Amino acid sequence: MALACLLILSASGATYAFGIYSTALKSSLGYDQRTLNTLAFFKDLGSNVGVVAGLLNEAAPPSAVLAVGAAMNLAGYLMVYLAVAGRTLRPPLWLMCTYVCAGAKSQSFAGTGALITCVKSFPGSGRGVVLGLLKGYVGLSGTIFTQLYLAIYGGDDSKSILLLIAWLPAAVSVVFLPVVRVKPPPPRRSAGANDDGAFFCFLYISVALASYILVMIVVQKQSSFSHAAYAASATALLILLILPLLSVVVRQVYYYYYWLYKRELQQEPPPEPPTSTSTSTWVTAEKPTAQVVQVVEHPPPTSPSSSSCLGSCLKHMFNPPAHGEDYSIPQALVSVDMLVLFLATICGVGGTLTAIDNIGQIGQSLGYPAQSINTLVSLVSVWNYAGRVTAGFASEALLARYGVPRPLALTLVLLLSCAGHLLIALAVPWSLYAASMIVGFCFGAQWPLIYAIISEVFGLRYYATLYNLGAAASPVGAYLLNVCVAGRLYDAEAARQRGDGESRTCMGVRCFRESFLIVTAVTVGGALVSLVLVWRTWSFYKGDIYAKFRDAVAVQDSSDGGCAVEQRPQEPSQHR
Numbered sequence: 001m002a003l004a005c006l007l008i009l010s011a012s013g014a015t016y017a018f019g020i021y022s023t024a025l026k027s028s029l030g031y032d033q034r035t036l037n038t039l040a041f042f043k044d045l046g047s048n049v050g051v052v053a054g055l056l057n058e059a060a061p062p063s064a065v066l067a068v069g070a071a072m073n074l075a076g077y078l079m080v081y082l083a084v085a086g087r088t089l090r091p092p093l094w095l096m097c098t099y100v101c102a103g104a105k106s107q108s109f110a111g112t113g114a115l116i117t118c119v120k121s122f123p124g125s126g127r128g129v130v131l132g133l134l135k136g137y138v139g140l141s142g143t144i145f146t147q148l149y150l151a152i153y154g155g156d157d158s159k160s161i162l163l164l165i166a167w168l169p170a171a172v173s174v175v176f177l178p179v180v181r182v183k184p185p186p187p188r189r190s191a192g193a194n195d196d197g198a199f200f201c202f203l204y205i206s207v208a209l210a211s212y213i214l215v216m217i218v219v220q221k222q223s224s225f226s227h228a229a230y231a232a233s234a235t236a237l238l239i240l241l242i243l244p245l246l247s248v249v250v251r252q253v254y255y256y257y258y259w260l261y262k263r264e265l266q267q268e269p270p271p272e273p274p275t276s277t278s279t280s281t282w283v284t285a286e287k288p289t290a291q292v293v294q295v296v297e298h299p300p301p302t303s304p305s306s307s308s309c310l311g312s313c314l315k316h317m318f319n320p321p322a323h324g325e326d327y328s329i330p331q332a333l334v335s336v337d338m339l340v341l342f343l344a345t346i347c348g349v350g351g352t353l354t355a356i357d358n359i360g361q362i363g364q365s366l367g368y369p370a371q372s373i374n375t376l377v378s379l380v381s382v383w384n385y386a387g388r389v390t391a392g393f394a395s396e397a398l399l400a401r402y403g404v405p406r407p408l409a410l411t412l413v414l415l416l417s418c419a420g421h422l423l424i425a426l427a428v429p430w431s432l433y434a435a436s437m438i439v440g441f442c443f444g445a446q447w448p449l450i451y452a453i454i455s456e457v458f459g460l461r462y463y464a465t466l467y468n469l470g471a472a473a474s475p476v477g478a479y480l481l482n483v484c485v486a487g488r489l490y491d492a493e494a495a496r497q498r499g500d501g502e503s504r505t506c507m508g509v510r511c512f513r514e515s516f517l518i519v520t521a522v523t524v525g526g527a528l529v530s531l532v533l534v535w536r537t538w539s540f541y542k543g544d545i546y547a548k549f550r551d552a553v554a555v556q557d558s559s560d561g562g563c564a565v566e567q568r569p570q571e572p573s574q575h576r
Contacts, residue, residue, distance in 0.1 A: 001121060001183055003244050004176035005114035006137050006202065008066070010241065011172045013079065013141030014103070014165040015047045016384065019359040019377045020146065021084075021165075024158040026361075028084045032504045033361065033494070034487030035093060039100050040357040041483050045475040046101035050108030051468050054199035062113040069109025070170040076103025077166035080238075084159050103165075108242045110173060110435065111138065114180060122199075132392035132448055133203055139388050139444050140206070142381030143213050144237065146374055150220075151234030154227050158370075201248045203389070209240045210385050217378045221371075229451050323540040326459030332466055337457055340533045341407075342473045345450055347526025348414045350477015351519040352443035355424060356380055357478070361434060361490070365511040366427055376432060380440035387444030395449060405541035406456065407533040410449045414527040417442035418520050425516035427509035447451040457537060481522065486515040 018040060026036050057065050079099045082088045091099070115134050122130055153160035175294065219225075225233075296329050321327060323337075332338050355362075359380060363373040391413065398404035413489050420438030423431045494506035 001179055001181070002118055002199075002202070003249050005118050006177040006244070007241065007415065008110055008114045008169075008176055008180070009134055009175055010137040010141050010144055011169040012107050012114075013138045013381070014073075014145065014169060015043050015107060016139075016356070016381050017145045017149075017161060017165065017377060018043060018141030018357055019380070020149070020374060021158050021161050022357070022360045023364060023373075024162070025080075026504070028086070028159070029090060029096070030504070032487075033490035033506070034483060036361075037357065037483045038093070038431035038489035039097060041102040041475060041479045042097040043104045044357075044478045045352060046104030047107040048471040049468065050112055050471065051465075052105075053109045053112040054465075054468060057112050057116055058285045062180050062182065065109050065113035066177055066180060069106040069113065070173040072102050072109065073106035073173075074166055074170040076100065076106065077081050077162055081159065081166055084162060092467065106169065110169065117180055117182055128297060130199060131245045131451070132389050133199060133206065133320040135388045135392075135444075135448060136203075136206055136385045139385035140210060140213070142384070143217075143378040144241075144381075146378045146381070147213065147216065147230075147234050147237055150225075150374070151230040154230070177484045198248050198252050202244055205240065205244050206385075206389075209237070210382055212237065212240060213378065214382050217375055217382070221375050272296065276376040323457050324536060326461035327466075329465055332458045332469075334459070337338075337533060337536060338466075338469070340529055341450065341453060341537075344410065344414070344526045344530040344533070345446070345470060345473035346480070347522050347529070348410075348417065348446050348477075348479035349443065349450075349474045350481045351419055351421060351523045351526075352439050352446070353474065354469075354482040354519055355421065355435070355439045355516070356443060357482055358486060359432075362512055363432060364425060364505070365507055366432065366509065367507075370431065376436045379433060379436045380443075383437045383440035384444035385447075387441035388448055390441075391445035392452070395452070399541065403542050405534055405537055406449055406453050407530055407537055407541075410446065410453070411527050411530045411534060412521055413442050413445045413449065414530060418523050418527075421516045421520040421523060425513050425520065426515065453533075457540070481515075481519055485518055486512065489515045 022036060022040070025039065026030060026033075032038075052063060053069070056068065076099050080096070081090075083091050083096065083099070087221060092119075115131070118130055119135060145161065145168075148168070149161045149164050152164065216237075220230075220233075321331075327335065359376050360373050363376055368376070391409065395404075395406050395409040398409065399406060417439060420442065422433045423435035423438070450470050451467060454466050458466055490506055490511055492502075493508075493511050494504060497506060497508070
């Protein structure tokens with residue numbers, strides 16, 4: 001089941017390949033840069049706002065969530081492909097935005113169906129390990145699409161990748177529908193007790209996969225590949241994707257059934273219950289005797305007035321608990337910490353999304369060939385994976401060893417992303433490769449930090465809703481920086497170069513210079529804002545933020561540890 005979720009997520013990141021097919025959208029449909037960035041905004045809106053997927057997951061099994069996501073993916077991206085290929089009449093902009101949003105919405109359904117299922121099926125494993133690994137495969141999906149596109153279609157026609165994006169994720173989800181469902185936790189002291197070791201094996205294989213892709217990007221850049229060579233490299237990539245089936249899954253299943261076999265051979269009869277009369281009782285499988293419970297009737301409580309109820313709600317809303325306790329949704333919404341984190345996410349994620357969505361147009365304006373633009377998209381995807389994995393593990397190690405607050409790690413990531421934005425703005429020759437690596441790394445690194453901060457500061461009771469609230473800041477930042485800033489300034493420069501209406505393509509370093517200088521300044525402002533969150537949570541992170549979870553696990557282990565349980569005599573209850 002875990003391997004199926006990894007494969008589903010490795011095919012769910014079609015939004016990260018937008019830089020490849022955006023040029024085809026622009027040329028085939030005659031869009032200007034601002035219109036193209038509007039489509040990119042709806043892409044980000046669909047992929048990041050997953051409230052509908054979360055509500056469906058609460059009421060239906062994961063297979064239903066994945067099935068709805070597969071249908072939306074096929075319908076949305078297939079209509080985009082037909083429009084770009086000229087198989088249908090040119091749709092109006094609002095309809096194209098609907099197609100793109102529906103196709104991108106499938107990513108939130110795939111993520112909800114696979115990620116939540118894994119977390120619930122492995123409650124005893126490290127949550128950071130599980131989430132980091134799953135999110136890492138999402139980051140790799142963009143470059144996986146690129147390599148398969150080069151192997152199947154040759155890379156000459158960027159419209160063809162839309163067809164690949166339409167059918168491949170839907171097919172992978174449908175294949176694994178019977179497999180993805182919440183499993184009961186395995187028995188203690190069985191093979192299932194080594195789940196962390198299995199997930200680390202998954203991690204090592206994913207690192208090998210990312211390293212292989214990175215090497216192939218460099219080799220493909222330095223030499224001209226034939227179609228057969230692209231097919232051979234994609235075959236090796238597919239082998240690495242299914243390698244965990246033999247090296248991890250089969251071995252774990254073998255050890256599990258071997259443990260069951262040994263338990264049946266060595267099973268001993270339970271010891272005799274104690275004969276001495278005491279308050280201790282032996283817990284057996286016998287049916288418990290019924291207890292007579294005295295029910296005391298009370299008069300129904302009087303309903304409070306609406307004014308007092310409203311006052312109580314407002315008092316509760318503006319009186320939040322301490323950091324780490326479970327906030328209610330209204331308390332989190334009006335919290336200063338959530339506001340600060342939301343603003344930092346708008347600045348940081350919005351800036352990196354602006355660079356990722358425009359990477360194709362940036363390369364085109366600076367004179368990069370089409371093959372180099374494909375390489376840039378692959379680099380963004382690989383370093384997106386590296387950022388997600390590194391941020392999760394490194395921030396956890398820094399917090400455990402040195403007490404470094406996680407918001408401080410977010411501040412450092414935001415400052416690092418400014419280097420990538422400046423490289424794009426200054427247009428140093430061949431610096432776009434380094435910029436794509438920095439931007440991809442920082443974009444990926446922000447997400448595990450943001451989601452971890454939300455879970456640690458505001459608690460886990462309403463984490464699903466607050467998780468989606470944090471993700472909603474992404475399309476807000478993308479609209480402000482991508483559509484209102486980058487798109488508007490690009491079109492103004494294109495009109496100045498060619499005359500209004502003559503051409504919609506801008507060439508030269510001035511196309512994105514002012515835009516990314518503004519993005520850099522906004523990101524610096526986001527880093528300064530995040531320092532407010534560092535100051536407000538400094539004492540919280542200096543303490544033991546996992547103490548209450550360890551206490552809960554210890555209580556559970558002590559209650560499940562043995563057969564004989566000392567029970568205290570119970571006081572007769574007065575109420576049912």
